[in-house]
Amino acid sequence: MNVNRLRRTGHDVDARVPHVPPAEAWAARKLSYKLVSPTNRRHLKVIVVGTGLAGSGAAAALAELGYEVEVFTYHDAPRRAHSVAAQGGINAARARAVDNDSLERFVIDVVKGGDFRGREAEAYRLGEESVRVIDHLNAIGAPFAREYGGMLATRSFGGVQVSRTYYTRGQTGQQLQVAAAQALLRQVHAGKITLHTRHEMLDLIVDGGRARGIVARNLVTGDVRAYSAHAVVLATGGYGSVFFHSTLARHSNASAAWRAHLRGAHLASPSFVQFHPTALPVDSPHQSKTTLMSESLRNDGRIWVPVRPGDDRAPLLIPETERDYYLERQYPAYGNLAPRDISSRAARRMIDAGHGVGPLRNSVYLDFSDAIARVGRATIEERYGNLFHMYSDVTGEDPYTEPMRIAPAAHFTMGGLWSDFDLMTSIPGLFVGGEAGSGYHGANRLGANSLLSACVDGWFTLPLSVPNYLAGVRGEELLGEDSPVAHSAVAEVRARVDELLSIGGTTRASTFHRELGEILYAGCGFGRTAEGLSTAIAAIAELRERFWTDLRVPGTADRLNQELEEAGRVADFLDLGHLMCLDALDREESAGAHFREEHQTSSGEAKRNDKRWAFTSVWQHGSPPIRHREPLRFSAVKLQERDYR
Amino acid sequence: MKLAIEVWRQSDPLDKGHWERHELDELSPNASLLDVIDLLNQQIVDGGGEAVAYESDCREGICGACGVTVNGVPHGPVPNTPSCRQHLRAFGDIKRLRIEPLRSASFPVVRDLVVDRSALDRLAAAGGTVAVNAGKAPDADALPVTHADAELALDFAACIGCGACVAACPNGSAHLFAGAKVAHLALLPQPSTERGRRARAMVDAVEAEFGPCSTYGECVKVCPAGIDLAAVAALHRERLRGALRGRDD
Numbered sequence: 026m027n028v029n030r031l032r033r034t035g036h037d038v039d040a041r042v043p044h045v046p047p048a049e050a051w052a053a054r055k056l057s058y059k060l061v062s063p064t065n066r067r068h069l070k071v072i073v074v075g076t077g078l079a080g081s082g083a084a085a086a087l088a089e090l091g092y093e094v095e096v097f098t099y100h101d102a103p104r105r106a107h108s109v110a111a112q113g114g115i116n117a118a119r120a121r122a123v124d125n126d127s128l129e130r131f132v133i134d135v136v137k138g139g140d141f142r143g144r145e146a147e148a149y150r151l152g153e154e155s156v157r158v159i160d161h162l163n164a165i166g167a168p169f170a171r172e173y174g175g176m177l178a179t180r181s182f183g184g185v186q187v188s189r190t191y192y193t194r195g196q197t198g199q200q201l202q203v204a205a206a207q208a209l210l211r212q213v214h215a216g217k218i219t220l221h222t223r224h225e226m227l228d229l230i231v232d233g234g235r236a237r238g239i240v241a242r243n244l245v246t247g248d249v250r251a252y253s254a255h256a257v258v259l260a261t262g263g264y265g266s267v268f269f270h271s272t273l274a275r276h277s278n279a280s281a282a283w284r285a286h287l288r289g290a291h292l293a294s295p296s297f298v299q300f301h302p303t304a305l306p307v308d309s310p311h312q313s314k315t316t317l318m319s320e321s322l323r324n325d326g327r328i329w330v331p332v333r334p335g336d337d338r339a340p341l342l343i344p345e346t347e348r349d350y351y352l353e354r355q356y357p358a359y360g361n362l363a364p365r366d367i368s369s370r371a372a373r374r375m376i377d378a379g380h381g382v383g384p385l386r387n388s389v390y391l392d393f394s395d396a397i398a399r400v401g402r403a404t405i406e407e408r409y410g411n412l413f414h415m416y417s418d419v420t421g422e423d424p425y426t427e428p429m430r431i432a433p434a435a436h437f438t439m440g441g442l443w444s445d446f447d448l449m450t451s452i453p454g455l456f457v458g459g460e461a462g463s464g465y466h467g468a469n470r471l472g473a474n475s476l477l478s479a480c481v482d483g484w485f486t487l488p489l490s491v492p493n494y495l496a497g498v499r500g501e502e503l504l505g506e507d508s509p510v511a512h513s514a515v516a517e518v519r520a521r522v523d524e525l526l527s528i529g530g531t532t533r534a535s536t537f538h539r540e541l542g543e544i545l546y547a548g549c550g551f552g553r554t555a556e557g558l559s560t561a562i563a564a565i566a567e568l569r570e571r572f573w574t575d576l577r578v579p580g581t582a583d584r585l586n587q588e589l590e591e592a593g594r595v596a597d598f599l600d601l602g603h604l605m606c607l608d609a610l611d612r613e614e615s616a617g618a619h620f621r622e623e624h625q626t627s628s629g630e631a632k633r634n635d636k637r638w639a640f641t642s643v644w645q646h647g648s649p650p651i652r653h654r655e656p657l658r659f660s661a662v663k664l665q666e667r668d669y670r
Numbered sequence: 671m672k673l674a675i676e677v678w679r680q681s682d683p684l685d686k687g688h689w690e691r692h693e694l695d696e697l698s699p700n701a702s703l704l705d706v707i708d709l710l711n712q713q714i715v716d717g718g719g720e721a722v723a724y725e726s727d728c729r730e731g732i733c734g735a736c737g738v739t740v741n742g743v744p745h746g747p748v749p750n751t752p753s754c755r756q757h758l759r760a761f762g763d764i765k766r767l768r769i770e771p772l773r774s775a776s777f778p779v780v781r782d783l784v785v786d787r788s789a790l791d792r793l794a795a796a797g798g799t800v801a802v803n804a805g806k807a808p809d810a811d812a813l814p815v816t817h818a819d820a821e822l823a824l825d826f827a828a829c830i831g832c833g834a835c836v837a838a839c840p841n842g843s844a845h846l847f848a849g850a851k852v853a854h855l856a857l858l859p860q861p862s863t864e865r866g867r868r869a870r871a872m873v874d875a876v877e878a879e880f881g882p883c884s885t886y887g888e889c890v891k892v893c894p895a896g897i898d899l900a901a902v903a904a905l906h907r908e909r910l911r912g913a914l915r916g917r918d919d
Binding site for chain 2 (some may be wrong): 031050082085088089095100101102104105107109110119121129145157160161163164165166168169170172173175176177193196198199200203204208210212213214222245274275276277292308309311312313314316317407411415418419421484485488528577579580584585586587588
């Protein structure tokens with residue numbers, strides 16, 4: 026397939042990063058921000074969609090400052106947002122230990138970990154603000170693990186040789202998320218936030234080129250309404266669930282971001298998807314998702330496969346000499362803590378070469394026997410107890426006595442809504458936070474940077490950058506619900522709901538979703554080729570055709586109808602899946618998790634082409650879509666080939 | 671394996687609801703309870719019906735969204751395990767599943783197996799919060815917490831907010847939920863600065879929307895986070911502490 030027929034190319038876009046050394050960019054930008062005086066803030070309204078760490082943080086912080094905030098979530102409670110499921114930890118460049126960590130080293134790790142496809146200045150902001158993220162979440166109730174002397178405990182994560190990951194057992198996301206959701210609830214209780222649970226955003230209202238509100242559907246009554254505000258923040262999470270079998274929650278979806286995209290918000294590098302190396306293998310056809318096992322397990326677990334392909338002896342019967350600890354062998358400097366993209370790809374290659382283990386031969390071992398012998402079972406239990414418990418619930422096997430079986434699965438999306446340095450998208454007044462955005466992580470996110478980026482966006486970036494925009498629209502009337510633009514957006518949403526219900530075919534939305542996932546794993550997964558991507562694009566087009574003629578949504582739109590919700594999300598996934606493949610086909614290089622088989626080094630690593638592709642692909646909706654470029658410049662961290670050997 | 675299933679159908683909060691009977695064949699013992707509902711839904715939709723509405727999201731036992739009552743027990747027959755992590759292989763001889771929503775006067779049914787648990791959020795909002803605004807917190811290392819206190823706080827903080835404790839309680843009490851929150855926050859230096867006020871607010875809130883606690887302990891048998899009954903004691907102790915002090919802190 027000729028990519029030139031599928032997309033047009035556009036121009037260079039500017040992320041408005043201040044023209045100062047990257048280490049000073051955030052300070053310079055903050056100083057240039059306009060302020061809104063405390064007495065004027067209550068007249069300015071912000072809509073926040075999503076209540077994960079980014080959404081809860083932004084909503085709470087803006088309300089604390091005195092703005093009027095309206096929050097939307099499709100969950101029944103803010104605490105349920107998928108940040109809750111992050112396990113291993115949250116990085117911070119506090120650099121208190123004497124392991125030679127520093128802000129600069131944090132930035133090097135992030136930029137290099139992302140294979141030089143993220144913004145250097147944002148990596149600085151991430152590191153700089155990380156310090157008070159920990160302080161704040163500690164203060165509002167996250168019970169971080171402590172050493173015996175009472176100080177914060179840390180551990181290591183992939184792609185890093187220091188110990189800067191703060192954690193609360195294997196439930197860091199849960200503790201941070203509950204603390205953040207409580208901060209949000211505190212403002213609800215104080216009357217500063219209006220919270221709409223079980224409401225799904227289905228469109229963005231744009232008037233005069235600026236975001237003026239959203240259209241949301243009450244999932245219980247089916248009521249579709251417009252809600253207006255002076256600014257809108259989307260903190261609606263990632264879209265790894267487009268792969269069907271992913272570590273994401275069942276309801277995680279791309280619709281809010283995709284609807285914004287259709288209204289003019291650009292998408293950045295949508296094909297940059299991370300495959301998590303330590304998920305549990307899919308072992309039955311009815312399974313609806315894969316289970317995540319924290320990367321922190323790689324601190325103590327050793328990954329191996331049998332040397333002989335097809336060796337189906339029980340793991341304990343395979344002698345040491347017939348085991349291949351392939352990460353330790355291939356990447357001795359980082360060993361089992363090689364970055365995620367590399368670890369996932371290595372596992373995939375082992376499985377494809379016939380070394381896979383388990384009934385379906387689709388997994389590798391993660392073995393704790395050495396660690397248990399070294400530090401004792403009690404210590405391992407304290408570190409990972411809940412993960413081991415979950416593993417034995419899911420598999421019926423005991424990881425204390427036999428190795429876990431793990432397999433890579435679709436996980437985090439580095440790509441997402443494009444935003445400038447202020448987290449404002451290409452639609453003025455529309456901001457993005459957390460995984461729904463892009464920016465920090467380039468082509469591969471380091472473990473424990475996801476909770477961090479969501480917190481930095483929510484608590485310490487959006488509360489400064491949104492007011493800068495609000496200062497410019499102060500005194501402006503909110504868009505009326507009966508204004509023509511709001512009216513027509515609501516009518517469009519209603520028409521689409523009716524259309525989904527009226528197709529009257531034979532196949533459920535989940536079946537289409539499953540098929541889409543298979544197409545994407547095959548064509549736009551661990552290894553991508555021009556041929557595989559072309560095949561996937563054609564297959565998605567065919568699937569999309571079938572979806573709109575053979576979809577079956579039982580029930581009606583005037584009450585809770587989960588099949589209807591799912592159908593709308595799958596419809597958007599189909600369109601997003603196409604763009605992901607197109608982005609991957611367009612990018613004639615490998616970088617981080619985006620691995621084009623045609624572009625690899627002699628040792629099988631991702632081979633970047635910095636001359637041609639040192640930019641973020643910024644996609645504008647259209648037919649065909651237009652690909653702009655945001656050139657990436659590196660001054661603090663020199664462009665280099667990643668080497669974790 | 672084969673299962674006879676009775677499932678609660680209720681089209682909306684005002685409908686009085688009814689049981690619906692189904693049979694499922696060729697189930698893998700590795701299927702989870704929620705996989706069973708998924709397969710049931712496929713069968714129902716294939717037969718021209720509407721899928722049973724139920725909640726679930728992370729399917730890793732951490733989001734707290736799922737929660738149905740199986741044969742009278744919130745979450746299902748495996749003790750202290752959320753619905754998403756209940757697997758048929760652990761069900762023993764059970765051949766008949768009676769699946770209904772979490773039952774409590776505080777949790778009105780929205781549809782089928784979906785209930786409204788917002789009362790728990792109102793409870794959390796009333797007192798389960800910490801009044802520190804963004805950016806104002808002191809250095810987390812400047813407030814040492816002993817290893818033991820941090821671990822104990824985490825034991826209480828493990829609550830996933832599923833509401834099974836309320837559904838299991840003959841009185842519909844939320845003391846375990848409220849107590850876990852109060853105990854967790856009382857153990858940490860910054861949050862404990864408002865422990866008296868918090869205990870009072872949460873006791874008031876728990877009494878406003880939920881039943882009283884008679885320490886039957888049914889809650890701890892189902893709690894997927896393994897919260898200890900000590901949480902209930904903590905709620906009373908914290909309230910008493912506040913009362914004895916004579917003023918809030």
